Amino acid sequence: xxxxxxxxxxxxxxRKIKEFTLSILEDLSEGLSPLIFIQSFRTYCTNLDSICxxxxxxxxxxxxLTFQKESHVHRIDxxxxxxxxxxxxxxENKHAxxxxxxxxxxxxxxxxSVVDRAINDICILLQxxxxxxxxxxxxxxxxxxxxxxxxxGRKFDCxxxxxxxxxxxVLVEDVKDLVSAALxxxxxxxxxxxxxxENDKFCSKNRCIVITGRGxxxxxxxxxxxxxxxxxxxxxxxxxxxxxxxxxxxxxxRFGSMQMAYDAKFLRVPQIQWLGAFPSDSENYDxxxxxxxxxxxxxxxxxxxxWLPPAPS
Amino acid sequence: xxxxxxQKLCIHLISSAVQRCRLSEGLCRLSVVLKSSPPIIRVSISxxxxxxxxxxxxxxxxxxxxxxxEKWDGLLSIKTTxxxxxxxxxxxxxxxxxxxxxxxxxxxxxxxNDAKFSGTExxxxxxxxxxxxxxxxxxxxxxxxxxKIPVSSTATLMPFICTQNDMVRNLYFNETFLKSVAxxxxxxxxxxxxxxxxxxxxxxxxxxxxxxxxxxxxxKSGLEEYVLKHRNSLNNKCDxxxxxxxxxxxxxxxxxxxxSHRSPGLIVEAVIAISELPESLCFRSSGNKTEVLHxxxxxxSSVSIASLNALTSIDWRSYGLTLVSAVDQVDHALIEWESxxxxxxxxxxxxxxxxxxxxxxxxxxxxxxxxxxxxxALDDLKEKHTGLLLSAHAVKICSYAPDLASSIAGIILSSNxxxxxxxxxxxxxxxQSQAIGKQTVEDRIKEKIIxxxxxxxxxxxxxxxxxxxLFEDDRPQDLDPADLYLEEHAGGGNVFSFPx
Numbered sequence: 001x002x003x004x005x006x007x008x009x010x011x012x013x014x015r016k017i018k019e020f021t022l023s024i025l026e027d028l029s030e031g032l033s034p035l036i037f038i039q040s041f042r043t044y045c046t047n048l049d050s051i052c053x054x055x056x057x058x059x060x061x062x063x064x065l066t067f068q069k070e071s072h073v074h075r076i077d078x079x080x081x082x083x084x085x086x087x088x089x090x091x092e093n094k095h096a097x098x099x100x101x102x103x104x105x106x107x108x109x110x111x112x113s114v115v116d117r118a119i120n121d122i123c124i125l126l127q128x129x130x131x132x133x134x135x136x137x138x139x140x141x142x143x144x145x146x147x148x149x150x151x152x153g154r155k156f157d158c159x160x161x162x163x164x165x166x167x168x169x170v171l172v173e174d175v176k177d178l179v180s181a182a183l184x185x186x187x188x189x190x191x192x193x194x195x196x197x198e199n200d201k202f203c204s205k206n207r208c209i210v211i212t213g214r215g216x217x218x219x220x221x222x223x224x225x226x227x228x229x230x231x232x233x234x235x236x237x238x239x240x241x242x243x244x245x246x247x248x249x250x251x252x253x254r255f256g257s258m259q260m261a262y263d264a265k266f267l268r269v270p271q272i273q274w275l276g277a278f279p280s281d282s283e284n285y286d287x288x289x290x291x292x293x294x295x296x297x298x299x300x301x302x303x304x305x306x307w308l309p310p311a312p313s
Numbered sequence: 314x315x316x317x318x319x320q321k322l323c324i325h326l327i328s329s330a331v332q333r334c335r336l337s338e339g340l341c342r343l344s345v346v347l348k349s350s351p352p353i354i355r356v357s358i359s360x361x362x363x364x365x366x367x368x369x370x371x372x373x374x375x376x377x378x379x380x381x382x383e384k385w386d387g388l389l390s391i392k393t394t395x396x397x398x399x400x401x402x403x404x405x406x407x408x409x410x411x412x413x414x415x416x417x418x419x420x421x422x423x424x425x426n427d428a429k430f431s432g433t434e435x436x437x438x439x440x441x442x443x444x445x446x447x448x449x450x451x452x453x454x455x456x457x458x459x460x461k462i463p464v465s466s467t468a469t470l471m472p473f474i475c476t477q478n479d480m481v482r483n484l485y486f487n488e489t490f491l492k493s494v495a496x497x498x499x500x501x502x503x504x505x506x507x508x509x510x511x512x513x514x515x516x517x518x519x520x521x522x523x524x525x526x527x528x529x530x531x532x533k534s535g536l537e538e539y540v541l542k543h544r545n546s547l548n549n550k551c552d553x554x555x556x557x558x559x560x561x562x563x564x565x566x567x568x569x570x571x572x573s574h575r576s577p578g579l580i581v582e583a584v585i586a587i588s589e590l591p592e593s594l595c596f597r598s599s600g601n602k603t604e605v606l607h608x609x610x611x612x613x614s615s616v617s618i619a620s621l622n623a624l625t626s627i628d629w630r631s632y633g634l635t636l637v638s639a640v641d642q643v644d645h646a647l648i649e650w651e652s653x654x655x656x657x658x659x660x661x662x663x664x665x666x667x668x669x670x671x672x673x674x675x676x677x678x679x680x681x682x683x684x685x686x687x688x689x690a691l692d693d694l695k696e697k698h699t700g701l702l703l704s705a706h707a708v709k710i711c712s713y714a715p716d717l718a719s720s721i722a723g724i725i726l727s728s729n730x731x732x733x734x735x736x737x738x739x740x741x742x743x744x745q746s747q748a749i750g751k752q753t754v755e756d757r758i759k760e761k762i763i764x765x766x767x768x769x770x771x772x773x774x775x776x777x778x779x780x781x782x783l784f785e786d787d788r789p790q791d792l793d794p795a796d797l798y799l800e801e802h803a804g805g806g807n808v809f810s811f812p813x
Contacts, residue, residue, distance in 0.1 A: 018733045021724050025740040028761040031768055067766055070706070073713045080720035087724055108716070 010090045013133070016126045017087050036065040036076060038121050041261035043251075043268075059262075075121070081105055082118040089134040095171075097136055116259070124262045130219060131171070141168035141221030142194055145209035146182035147228075149175050162203035165194070168211070172223045178231050182209045185228060185236040187272065189215065189249050193239065209234075216249055219260070222267045225253070229269055237275040243295070250274060317379030319439050320449040326358050326435050327453065328612045329369050333362030333433060335611060345450065352440050359434035364395030367404065370435075371415060375408050382409075385439045392423075393433040400424050455545040456606060456613040456644070459535035459662055528664070529582045533565045536584045536662050544604070544660075554590050561588045562698050566689025568682045569668070576676040578668045583686035585694060586660040587701065601658050603648040605639075608664040609678070616641045620663060623683035624648065632691050632702040663687065695771045699764075707770035711763050718759035726751055 027034040039059035065072040065079075085101055088094075102115045109115050123130055130136075142165045147158040151169040158166060159181065169175055186208050188194050194212040197203070203210060209228065213221040229236055238253055240246035254272045256264025282292060316322045327345060334341035341361045348355040370389055387409035394401040403420040526534075540561060541550035555561060563586040570579040605624065607614045624639040624646060635651035653659075663686065665678050695702045703711070725737045741757045743749055 014728075014730075017724065018728065018730060021721060022733075022736060022740070024721060025737055025758075028758065028765060029740050029742070031761075031765055033765050033769060067710055067762070067769060070709055073710050073717075077713050077716050077720070080717060080724070084720050084723040084727065088727060091727075091729055 010093065010134075013126050013128060014087065014090050017083060017090075020083075020125060033067040034076075036079075036125070038063045038065060039124050039262065041124075041264065043255045043258055043261045043264050075118070078109060078114055078118045079121050081108070082115060083122055086122060086133045086135065093134070095134045095136050097138055099138075101135065120260060120262065123260075129263050129266050130260070131173070131223070136170050137218050137220060139168045139170045139220040140218045141211060141213045141224065142166065142191065143168050143209065143211045143224070144194075144198060145203045146207050147178075147180045147209050149178045151175050158209075163198050163201045165198055168221050168224045170220050172220065172227050175224075175227060178227075180209065180228075180232050180234070181207060182232070182234060183207045185209045185211065185225070185232075185234050186275075187225065187236060187238040187253060188212045189238075189240040189246055191215075213249075213253075216252060216257075219267065222253065222269070226267060226269055229271060236269060236272050238272050239276045240274075242277040242279055242281070246276075316373055316375045319380055319384055319441050320446060322373075322375070322380065322385070322437075323356055323358075323446060324449060324453050325373070326356075326437075327450065329365075330358050330360040330362065330433065330435070331457065332611060333365065334360050335362070337362040337431065347443055347446060349443050353438050354441055354443060354446065355436065355438050356446075357434060357436045359432065361430065361432040364398065364431045365391065365393040365433045367391065367393070367406075367417070370406055370408075371417070373408055383440060385437065388437065390436040391433065394425065394431055396429060396431040398425070398431075399427070452644075453613060455539075456608075458545055459532065459539050459606065460608060460611055460664070461531035461535040528666075529565050529567050529584070532582055532662060532664055533563055533584045536586050536660060537561065537563050539662075540586045540588055540658075540660050555588070560590065561586060562694060562701060563587075564690050564693035564697060566686045566691070566693055568685035568689060570679065570682055576679065579676055579679055579682055580666055580668050581679070581682045581686035582664045582666075583683070583690045584662045585687070585690045587694065588658045588660070589656050590658055591656055601650070601653050601655060603650070603659040603661055604642075605646040605648060605661040605663060607645060608662065608666075610666045611664075613644060614665075615643055616646045617678040619678040619680040620683050621646060623680045623687065626680070627684055627687060627691075631704045631706075632695065633704050633708060634702070661687070692771070699767060703767065704770050707766050710766050714759045714762040714766070715755075717762055718755045721758050722751055722755040725754060 024034045039062045042060050065076050067073055067076075081104075082101060085096070085104060089096055098112065098115055098119060101119070102109050102112050119130055119133065119135055122133060126133075143158065144165050145158055145162050147156070149156050149169075152171065152174045156166050156169070158164065159179075183206075188197070188210060189212070191212055191214045194210060194214075197210055202208075211221065211225055211228075217225075225236070228234070238250050240250045250272070253269055255270075256268040260267065281287065316325060327343075330343055334343055343360045343362075344357070346355075346357040346359075348357070370391060375385075375387065387407050389406045389408060391404045391406060392401055393404075400422040401424075402422050405418040405420060407416060407418075538550070539545050540563075541555050543551055543554075563584065565582065565584045567583075568581045570577055605616075605620075607616050607620060621639055621641055625636065627636075629636045634653070637649040637651050639646050639648045648659075648661075650659075663683060665683070667676060691702060725734055728734060737754075738744075738749060741754065741761075743753065743757060
């Protein structure tokens with residue numbers, strides 16, 4: 001069944017880290033350069049000419065990191081440093097954020113994205129999700145509406161005051177006793193929209209749950225949304241701007257992000273439905289021209305880069 | 314063969330004598346006697362090699378601009394006999410005029426009375442100073458020492474140096490230049506009392522060779538001694554610079570053309586010596602620029618364009634070197650390096666010859682063959698000496714080794730699984746009993762990582778190429794398609810074979 005992994009318990013991950021380390025040592029003791037296979041994943045389908053049933057769960061290829069190229073060696077260096085931290089987190093059952101890890105060797109990592117990539121590489125190597133590594137990100141998302149649950153003994157009683165925003169729980173595993181009287185889930189792109197709904201007491205009039213990832217949704221928000229959809233089996237709608245960023249955010253909820261494509265099947269919500277202005281609406285409803293905003297150059301190229309299908313290889 | 318000066322003529326005649334000794338199978342002796350009676354010097358070059366077929370003299374061309382009639386009348390007196398002859402033939406050959414109009418005058422022969430020997434003596438009288446001649450001859454012999462031309466004999470050599478008027482000349486002839494060709498240089502001056510003193514030097518072989526040694530082994534040994542004696546400017550190896558043999562690393566490469574090649578039978582031997590000299594009293598004028606000595610057909614030769622091209626087209630960066638320039642200095646090419654450590658000195662010699670030499674053939678030096686020979690020598694050096702000639706790329710990769718080792722050691726030592734830790738110790742060949750500190754583990758891993766990087770760097774590009782390329786950008790850039798049809802093998806008996 002989608003969304004279930006075979007072994008992501010700390011003990012299993014620690015075993016995999018040890019196996020990985022041993023394989024490096026074995027190669028080195030035979031005088032060989034270690035070969036680190038990193039599978040690559042993607043969230044889109046490159047099959048252009050037929051109706052494809054692929055679900056992008058399978059790796060689309062792999063990269064091999066060796067000692068031959070400097071860029072590879074740097075990547076291996078960062079990977080091993082992060083792996084050491086992850087091993088300690090798992091052994092001591094502690095949690096750390098990506099940012100915490102970055103600040104352990106800021107000079108060597110040079111950028112948060114370098115750490116993020118290493119974390120992704122480790123997830124692929126150990127076949128697990130990021131939270132399995134005890135690496136968490138601070139929840140950015142907000143939730144309100146007809147919902148009640150416990151997280152680590154703390155009660156989130158949204159039903160009592162459905163128009164009060166709560167932060168999305170970081171550790172989805174710890175969410176217990178989920179209860180809801182909602183009829184649907186509404187995902188909104190922007191925090192401003194969320195606040196507007198809050199001020200308007202939208203949830204008093206509508207039996208729903210409202211969630212926002214405040215722009216691009218982070219992992220906890222998407223995992224929490226996925227949990228709600230799986231547990232409550234409610235229809236879910238997404239309200240985004242009619243611009244390339246809006247489309248991309250919608251796609252991130254629905255298909256997963258490219259960066260964490262390896263984990264997309266645990267994070268995506270394929271049931272999500274597009275709510276909001278479609279590009280065709282401006283013609284269908286004869287919207288006056290002055291209501292439209294011109295696409296900025298940045299947005300235009302972004303849109304093309306993001307939405308043109310990649311050239312078949 | 315065009316001769317443009319008296320010095321060059323003498324060198325050419327000495328060189329011919331050396332070749333006759335080289336072809337002889339017995340012990341040979343070569344004498345160069347310069348007899349001075351101002352303003353004339355009588356030059357006699359005699360050898361006990363195979364006799365001469367005279368063609369080598371008849372083909373000589375002297376142009377009037379190079380050698381004026383006031384310097385030399387053009388007359389060569391040649392006495393020669395081969396082992397099967399029963400007399401010694403005597404000729405006069407006048408080299409003035411065109412080749413076709415030359416007259417060979419046959420003088421009365423001298424009977425050998427059943428004695429079995431061979432040899433040649435060439436005499437000429439020129440108007441020149443001894444010093445002008447001596448400089449070039451000395452230089453020639455310094456270079457010839459490198460070839461260590463073999464002749465099968467067990468004789469040792471007793472070279473002579475003669476001085477006169479108590480004025481000790483440069484003792485440039487201190488050692489055998491030909492393993493068993495006894496060579497002497499006699500200078501007699503008629504202007505003074507004629508006091509003659511002879512100095513005899515016993516051979517001082519730094520690395521003895523046996524007679525089955527190949528040409529390239531001889532060249533290697535020759536260059537080694539050349540370097541140990543500061544480019545043959547000393548009589549003995551310089552003990553202050555080379556107190557330990559570790560300071561000199563030497564390797565050779567041989568490239569030969571296949572039958573299908575446009576000039577089959579061509580052989581290029583390259584020898585490279587790298588020496589580490591601390592700052593010492595010994596000062597070498599050329600700094601740490603590299604002199605690339607050139608030989609062709611067992612004689613010192615000028616630098617060919619093909620050779621210069623070969624030297625500039627080598628990917629030196631893959632050996633951690635950056636070439637600034639390679640300049641033709643007539644008898645050697647001078648290479649200037651960028652940021653070569655001042656204590657490091659590189660000497661190089663390139664010898665091109667035909668495997669059937671001497672014979673009737675014409676060939677041009679081949680750029681690809683020279684390049685191949687030099688690269689094989691470089692690869693051989695790299696193979697034999699850990700850490701030597703590491704490419705700039707590998708040096709960069711090596712700089713990651715401490716960090717990689719530290720992380721791996723961290724993963725091992727911070728694991729709470731004792732079984733895992735002991736397994737790692739076994740793989741790292743660390744004894745179980747001793748208390749293993751982080752530093753020990755780290756150092757051992759670092760050692761192994763560096764050794765892997767060095768091994769990777771040593772692999773010739775073509776072997777690396779054999780692995781399938783997963784990504785286009787991994788493909789080596791500098792592939793010379795012309796290299797593929799050359800048959801090649803490295804010195805020291807290592808034979809690489811490559812697919813055609």
